Amino acid sequence: MKQTLLSLSNLSKQFSGKTVLDGLDLEILDGEFITLLGPSGCGKTTLLRLMAGFEHPDKGSITLAGQDLTHTTPENRPLNTVFQHYALFPHMSVFDNVAYGLKMEKRPKGEIRQRVEDVLAMVQLQDFAQRKPHQLSGGQQQRVAIARAVVKRPRLLLLDEPLSALDFKLRRTMQVELKRLQRELGITFVFVTHDQEEALSMSDRVVVLKDGLVQQLGTPREVYERPANLFTARFVGETNFFPGTVDSVHDGSITVDVFGLKRTLRRPDFPVREGQKLHVLLRPEDIRVLDPADEHGVAGKIVERNYKGSTLDSVIHLTDGTEVLASEFFDEDDPAFDYRLGEPVKVSWVDGWEWLLPEEVAPEQSEEEFPADA
Amino acid sequence: MSRWLPRIYLTLVYILIYVPIVVLVVFSFNESRTGYSWGGLGLRWYESLFDNRAMVGAMWNSLWLALSAATVSTVIGALTALALHRYRFRGKKLLNGMLFVVMMSPEIVLAISLLALFLLVGLQLGYVSLLLAHVTFCLPFVVITVMARLSGFDESLPEAARDLGASDFTMTRTVLIPVIMPALLAGWLLGFTLSLDDVVVSTFVSGPGYEILPLRIYSMVRVGLKPEVNALGTLLLVFSLVMLMLSQWILIRSKR
Numbered sequence: 285m286k287q288t289l290l291s292l293s294n295l296s297k298q299f300s301g302k303t304v305l306d307g308l309d310l311e312i313l314d315g316e317f318i319t320l321l322g323p324s325g326c327g328k329t330t331l332l333r334l335m336a337g338f339e340h341p342d343k344g345s346i347t348l349a350g351q352d353l354t355h356t357t358p359e360n361r362p363l364n365t366v367f368q369h370y371a372l373f374p375h376m377s378v379f380d381n382v383a384y385g386l387k388m389e390k391r392p393k394g395e396i397r398q399r400v401e402d403v404l405a406m407v408q409l410q411d412f413a414q415r416k417p418h419q420l421s422g423g424q425q426q427r428v429a430i431a432r433a434v435v436k437r438p439r440l441l442l443l444d445e446p447l448s449a450l451d452f453k454l455r456r457t458m459q460v461e462l463k464r465l466q467r468e469l470g471i472t473f474v475f476v477t478h479d480q481e482e483a484l485s486m487s488d489r490v491v492v493l494k495d496g497l498v499q500q501l502g503t504p505r506e507v508y509e510r511p512a513n514l515f516t517a518r519f520v521g522e523t524n525f526f527p528g529t530v531d532s533v534h535d536g537s538i539t540v541d542v543f544g545l546k547r548t549l550r551r552p553d554f555p556v557r558e559g560q561k562l563h564v565l566l567r568p569e570d571i572r573v574l575d576p577a578d579e580h581g582v583a584g585k586i587v588e589r590n591y592k593g594s595t596l597d598s599v600i601h602l603t604d605g606t607e608v609l610a611s612e613f614f615d616e617d618d619p620a621f622d623y624r625l626g627e628p629v630k631v632s633w634v635d636g637w638e639w640l641l642p643e644e645v646a647p648e649q650s651e652e653e654f655p656a657d658a
Numbered sequence: 659m660s661r662w663l664p665r666i667y668l669t670l671v672y673i674l675i676y677v678p679i680v681v682l683v684v685f686s687f688n689e690s691r692t693g694y695s696w697g698g699l700g701l702r703w704y705e706s707l708f709d710n711r712a713m714v715g716a717m718w719n720s721l722w723l724a725l726s727a728a729t730v731s732t733v734i735g736a737l738t739a740l741a742l743h744r745y746r747f748r749g750k751k752l753l754n755g756m757l758f759v760v761m762m763s764p765e766i767v768l769a770i771s772l773l774a775l776f777l778l779v780g781l782q783l784g785y786v787s788l789l790l791a792h793v794t795f796c797l798p799f800v801v802i803t804v805m806a807r808l809s810g811f812d813e814s815l816p817e818a819a820r821d822l823g824a825s826d827f828t829m830t831r832t833v834l835i836p837v838i839m840p841a842l843l844a845g846w847l848l849g850f851t852l853s854l855d856d857v858v859v860s861t862f863v864s865g866p867g868y869e870i871l872p873l874r875i876y877s878m879v880r881v882g883l884k885p886e887v888n889a890l891g892t893l894l895l896v897f898s899l900v901m902l903m904l905s906q907w908i909l910i911r912s913k914r
Contacts, residue, residue, distance in 0.1 A: 336821060337820075338817050338820075358821050359821070364822065365818070365821045367814045367818060369812065371814035371815050371817065371818035372818075373818070373833055374837065375839075384819070384824075384832075385823055388823030388828070389823060436823070
């Protein structure tokens with residue numbers, strides 16, 4: 285069982301009357317890679333700045349390994365930050381940038397030299413020590429920023445969207461590199477991002493934030509497969525929402541009417557009663573596209589198909605107008621498998637792969653705040 | 659024809675601007691006793707310029723005044739700009755506006771009001787009164803130069819320094835000041851130049867004990883110009899060219 289390293293309790297923060305964080309509680313465990321995920325304006329950056337000490341909470345407390353940090357200045361906190369745009373000192377060489385934190389600790393010269401060289405070797409920049417930041421590429425600057433923060437051997441490393449300025453390929457490389465660094469150093473990483481793919485692939489745990497409140501806290505698998513509410517379901521990955529009505533409630537299962545199909549599904553954790561409306565959530569990869577002659581499934585037709593290399597993604601319009609996203613892996617027996625536009629199909633799924641959520645009050649609101657591209 | 663017209667026009671403009679300067683430089687090396695006929699090359703007027711005790715004295719006074727006024731106004735101006743940039747305080751807008759008032763108001767108004775102030779408080783007119791006056795009119799230029807640099811300043815730099823363990827003071831010394839150094843130098847040079855060739859304000863607030871170059875030259879005009887002035891003009895021209903190149907060099911280096 286991992287111990288709590290940083291504990292945030294009842295944190296509230298307002299900026300000129302606007303509430304950014306509202307009584308937020310969070311426990312960060314020692315040695316974990318935890319990601320704060322949410323759309324812009326959800327409070328994730330503010331949360332990070334509170335941890336770093338650049339802002340102070342209006343209410344609540346921050347404790348690191350039993351020590352109260354709520355009113356400690358940034359320079360006296362045993363944690364370091366990797367900034368979104370790196371914030372390298374432009375007038376200093378790479379070596380001096382990395383050595384800065386150790387000079388502030390008044391370490392002996394020999395030790396500084398040794399530690400800076402070690403950490404530069406770790407990020408594969410040992411040959412660039414005398415360069416100035418503007419002579420480096422984006423990815424190299426990024427690595428200097430990480431080296432500068434970890435050379436102080438902090439208990440906790442805060443990373444504020446550190447990969448957002450990099451191009452796609454470099455981003456992938458840096459994701460792997462960051463994971464490797466985290467394993468090697470054993471430092472707790474608090475990573476802020478609005479990219480859900482990044483969050484799922486890198487983290488031990490994900491915190492989904494919206495309007496300064498934790499929507500869900502769990503492993504990437506939990507967040508993806510068992511979203512706590514509609515917001516998380518919409519934000520993390522693509523989801524099909526089918527409207528369902530509870531037909532009858534049994535011991536371990538319920539019968540739900542979806543598009544006229546009576547399906548017997550696993551009974552959810554929340555209370556259900558007959559006649560209740562609920563959402564049946566299905567990820568595109570859970571959808572089964574069947575032959576139109578099949579007696580199971582809902583009728584529809586293909587309106588779009590996208591070849592994605594390993595999968596074939598299609599958009600299907602059901603007869604009532606509902607749009608369904610399906611993502612199917614290529615079958616080895618049928619590598620030429622494809623659809624034509626307008627082709628009639630039937631849509632179904634394997635019982636048990638769905639996830640049920642109760643109806644929420646005004647669920648449309650969150651959809652508007654949050655366009656599909658996020 | 660239409661192709662030549664713009665060229666002729668441009669040539670005329672350049673002649674109008676640069677011929678007097680060239681004539682001044684050439685005639686500063688004239689050996690002739692009168693200023694209007696050519697008597698061969700020589701350094702006669704430079705010798706007589708440096709033999710003119712009053713003139714050399716005024717030159718040193720001017721340089722010393724410009725040096726001290728530029729330095730004082732850079733220090734005060736940089737601190738003002740930092741305060742305006744970093745903090746929110748009462749009267750911030752007022753302070754900002756007042757700087758512009760100083761910059762925009764006619765020099766004669768500034769001169770009269772400063773003279774009235776100095777007389778009122780009983781300050782002896784001389785070096786101190788000149789320094790105070792020059793700092794006053796240099797200050798807004800320094801503040802604006804430094805503010806411009808600060809507005810493009812990455813706000814996460816000071817935070818990064820604090821995060822790595824620097825106190826506010828250490829951060830200012832090791833990160834903030836080095837990053838805005840080009841603006842400080844540019845502001846200093848601007849102040850130096852403004853102070854060196856100021857006539858209007860200086861006329862009002864200088865005293866008999868401390869004569870400066872522009873006023874000395876102005877008084878020479880009234881008793882009749884000697885070709886020494888050509889030599890002096892050439893020296894000032896070379897000096898300002900060097901300063902201009904220096905400031906450009908700093909600017910280019912800082913952009914890298």
